[in-house]
Amino acid sequence: MQHVYIDHNATTPVAPEVLETVVSCLGQVYGNASSIHHFGQGAKQKLESARRQLALLIHANPAELVFTSGGTEADNMAVLGVCGAAPRPAHVITTAIEHPAVLSPAAHLEREGVAITRLRVGASGILNPDDVRGALRPETVLVSVMHANNELGTIQPIAEIARIAREAGVVFHVDGVQALGKIPVDMEALGVDLYSMSGHKLYAPKGVGALYIRKGTRLAPISFGGHHERDRRPGTENVPGVAAFGAAAGLAARNLMADAERLANLRDRLENAVLDRIQGTGINGSRWGRTPNTSNMYFDGIDGEALVIALDLRGFAVSTGAACSSGALTPSHVLTAIGLSSERARASMRFSLGRSNTVEQVDALVSALEASVAHLRRISVHA
């Protein structure tokens, strides 16, 4: 059976060009980037060239980029780092629809006495910037808002929130993991202080990410052990991973607009066909202001987990929501935060398209959905 991958918000396949970089780097560039000699210098060059590629993609100064093990580490560095460097009492503003990589360190800080405000979003899944202004307190030290939501794809008004935070003199962190490579990301235009990124969401391998740290942002370290990455992140650098991230950033810079246009068309084709052909369906969150590849839809009367399995057996890989919380007892915190009943949240599916997906695949997915949803609704009459 052919398996079609439509779960690119969970992770992406490594792009062929990126794979070449990884393989050649793994095979040949084995020096430690901190070493003085020829081999170390070779590794260092790869590292810095990747840093320039990523800086180019997001319009930042390369010196403001720190490579990490991924998005989760970058989020932890930002949230824990800002609060670690701030005086007490401290207050943090974030949203109810953040990824656990932000919500969990925030909850950890809360247990240590930091006040946390989790702003609600309406049915659109888009935060109202005025709510940030309204939540500011004299002791607020950090605002953390994601750029694009992983489950809905909704894009938050980052530039406006950045202005509000700047006026108040509060550090602004953005979890950009689901935005990078999908929509234009420009540090100058956005005006943020910290921005988290992950390689494997844009066709680089797992295990590499980055944190943009605007010059002058005070950040306490969260791990200790070496002077790597300008004293920001200790540990011998993952040179093949970082080089791959750089190559992926280069690809994204070249293909972003064309990819976005093509994926938005595919996504709309998928949604229109589902809405047209399957009763009791609808789009979760705003139809507008989303990353072009993401669609979150409900199928009333079905169990999302059963639909994922049924589709997988038909050769289509999709998900009910965040991959990290699959099989969780409680329905998605994002879907309940935008006002869905737990029943409808459990009946919701996320489709996230990517570079390899075609019109034929989307049409076949719609047919499989039609058949699976009809089947599941037929058998669950007594449920």
Next chain:
Amino acid sequence: MPEQPIAVAMSGGVDSSTVVALLVRQGRPVVGLTMQLWNQRRLPELAVEGSGAPSGSGRCCSLDDVYDARRVAEQVGIPYYVVNFERQFEEQVVKPFVAEYLAGRTPVPCTLCNNYIKFDRFLEMADAVGAHHIATGHYARIRYDETSGRYQLLRAVDDSKDQTYFLFGLTQQQLARTMFPLGEMTKQEVRQLARSMDLAVAAKGDSQEICFVPNGDYAAFLRAYLKETGVEPERTHGEIVTADGRTLGRHEGVHHFTVGQRRGLGIATGEPLYVISTDPQSQRVIVGGNDDLLRPSFFAHQVNWISIAGVSTPVRAQVKIRNKHAAAPATLHATGDPARVEVVFDEPQRAVTPGQGAVFYDGPLVLGGGWIA
């Protein structure tokens, strides 16, 4: 159209792993499913000393068990998924289990789990994956009887492993779709087979009876669960009295006692004392001598008939009143309500315990069963 797959409930243990391997060896298409029923990280005070959830300790739904099931699925090359039934399990098994204990009865959660989860929600999941039949590693046999037109349930060939006591709630529709491939085999043969097929779990230990209660300490489970859910029983302490009303001592809650229990009464007397009954209303535990435990008859309610459609005239049977009980000869009397039956033993039986199941046998055949009122 390809042959419909069989959905196998995989616990990660030897039995269900062997079922999978047997079916795959027969060339049947199989989908493996593991039911996630209980989060072992809940109620941390119950954690087994020195480890989180050690492999082989018999606690269900541990990450180790899922790992083992996945490994077997990979070994035999079948699609495999973990499905989450924690919500249903808590509603339909754990909560009734707790409520029964607090009401002074001694529940059988495995039967509830079979009735409402393993042969109900799981069948729905089987439908979802396009499977008509399900297979499990239970030790029991199913046979279709042409004359009566009924699916019959029979004791396993391996009498020491027979699990029909926990399966008396299965309906004809459920039996029609269920396969118990191990019913004709002994546990020893199953282990041998698992070894010969080189299954990764061949040497794994057997699971314990109540999967979500560590070490069988249900009182500790109850305490931890009630604390976590913030439900305090109205009153937990009361008196220990004899049948003729003498107060012998005090206790910390009727749920600590089960009919027939001798230990843990905290009373020193000349003759051995046993729990005869408990009364949740007055919170009294009534105790007496061994002979006071004997009962000549009882009523079974919510009776489910399996191999026969019911009783109108008295029917001879062997009746099992708890899992480890050797079925005792008895007569089943109709009451006018087909779901209610009076069981009259030939010889009075010790510790007929409200809340336990009563299963009616005719030799290896399971006629039906109900709950002891």
